[in-house]
Amino acid sequence: MFNFLHTYTPQSILINIGPLKIYWYGLFIVMGILLGMMIVFRLAERYKISKEAIIDSVFYLIIFGIIGARLYHVLLEFSYYLENPLSIFKVWEGGLAIHGAIIAGVITAWVFAKKRGLNLWLLFAIYAPGIALGQAIGRFGNYFNQELYGLPTNLPWGIPIEPINRIMNYYSAKYFHPTFLYESLGSILIFAVLLFLHKWLLKKDSKKYEIIVYSYLFLYSILRFSLEFIRIDPTPELIGLRFPQIMSLIIIAIISVLFLKNRKTLSPLKNN
Numbered sequence: 001m002f003n004f005l006h007t008y009t010p011q012s013i014l015i016n017i018g019p020l021k022i023y024w025y026g027l028f029i030v031m032g033i034l035l036g037m038m039i040v041f042r043l044a045e046r047y048k049i050s051k052e053a054i055i056d057s058v059f060y061l062i063i064f065g066i067i068g069a070r071l072y073h074v075l076l077e078f079s080y081y082l083e084n085p086l087s088i089f090k091v092w093e094g095g096l097a098i099h100g101a102i103i104a105g106v107i108t109a110w111v112f113a114k115k116r117g118l119n120l121w122l123l124f125a126i127y128a129p130g131i132a133l134g135q136a137i138g139r140f141g142n143y144f145n146q147e148l149y150g151l152p153t154n155l156p157w158g159i160p161i162e163p164i165n166r167i168m169n170y171y172s173a174k175y176f177h178p179t180f181l182y183e184s185l186g187s188i189l190i191f192a193v194l195l196f197l198h199k200w201l202l203k204k205d206s207k208k209y210e211i212i213v214y215s216y217l218f219l220y221s222i223l224r225f226s227l228e229f230i231r232i233d234p235t236p237e238l239i240g241l242r243f244p245q246i247m248s249l250i251i252i253a254i255i256s257v258l259f260l261k262n263r264k265t266l267s268p269l270k271n272n
Helices: 002-007 022-044 051-076 078-083 085-091 098-116 119-136 139-146 177-203 212-226 243-261
Strands: 011-019 021-024
Touching: 011 022, 011 085, 021 022, 021 139, 022 051, 022 098, 022 119, 022 177, 051 078, 051 098, 051 119, 078 085, 078 139, 098 119, 098 212, 119 212, 139 177, 177 212, 212 243
Parallel strands: none
Antiparallel strands: 011 021
């Protein structure tokens, strides 16, 4: 696989027949959503939540999650979109920020759970593994778009980037860190941890669903914070840190405080 990444130069378009264009980015986003939904449905069945309620919630989450992810990305690169306003709607070209999707998803799920009388923490806990798996798959869309890559590298799994897609500061380099792959592998690991926690809580007959939600936010934030040190795509910076790193640190701090504050009541061995 690594040799393939090192020698293959991907193209963004999968199918191009006249006016019909299907992009790899869109394909992987759809694949991530569908496989993530399969996991959500399986978990909902185990917790005896109606399939209809999950279908309704997923429908709203997908719509508002994509809107939130896009708006967040547009805000990060506001100067570019101010000059190219029509590009805001060109989602197939890339540009969906996970932090925006999380914020929009939290608000959407909270409203939905309140209206349907569902346990909000359980709903979040069911979504979390599906989101992690969706991220792992969706990141391959960035590979085919040749975007969000990392610093130049001579490692055998470095990926070639076409000159037109290179950051000007690194124009003379040919191979770059495949940060999409690093994040994908990290997200798969997080997905496995979350499934284990679900199995553990079900076995203990525990209702401490917050553990799963906290674990997802904490682990992904650590992953994202670490990867930002080698990513070179333009993004605002503050006190020497990239904006996604600052957001990740805020989430890590909040989750750490919440976990320490509730560490006794969150023990899976104690039932509600």
